[in-house]
């Protein structure tokens with residue numbers, strides 16, 4: 359089946375894509391890319407890609423990035439394994455809204471996640487918050503204010519504590535702090551989005567008014583219910599999102615779950 363259909367989620371936070379990812383061609387990839395830029399996150403259900411096929415699919419979107427804080431797949435060095443066991447205590451990896459690695463000078467543009475083993479439906483969901491919609495809903499004066507704003511982001515931001523367990527397992531705990539400055543508003547295909555990871559933001563660097571009040575307003579505005587969607591995983595599912603227009607968060611759960619992640623530069 360080489361057909362492809364796009365069905366937006368409620369509130370247009372993201373979009374379901376009905377297709378078979380084992381069969382790819384130029385036109386299909388073009389439509390997927392267009393919709394990814396448009397919606398920010400795409401969900402592909404009922405897939406059964408091998409690690410090689412998964413890597414091939416991701417290669418249409420750019421080059422794979424390194425992520426030294428997670429354990430790589432035994433045979434595919436750019437696939438990183440996010441695994442949680444029933445016996446694990448503490449927070450889930452990535453709990454708390456963020457975009458991936460905004461503390462880097464050149465953060466990954468896209469993230470791919472594939473469900474290898476998941477608990478029952480509705481457990482271990484991933485939350486997404488659409489930052490095109492969040493930007494659109496801001497009052498005009500605030501849009502103007504943040505258009506030129508820059509933020510300082512750190513690998514030791516408040517989300518760092520969800521990484522501790524995974525880093526210990528992998529022997530990379532105690533890594534040096536990494537920081538970068540980024541513009542808070544990004545334009546993708548002519549549409550503006552808020553690019554500001556609450557899990558990594560330290561401060562705004564060119565803010566002339568009450569900094570704390572703005573951070574607190576913006577971080578709660580970015581994740582208002584009307585911009586968010588909770589995705590429930592099934593084995594084989596793949597989600598792709600743009601780190602420039604979508605915040606995401608793991609949810610707390612108890613159970614065995616294994617996911618394969620690829621980030622794209």
Ligand SMILES: [Fe+2]
Pocket residue numbers: 452456457458606
């Ligand atoms: Fe993440």
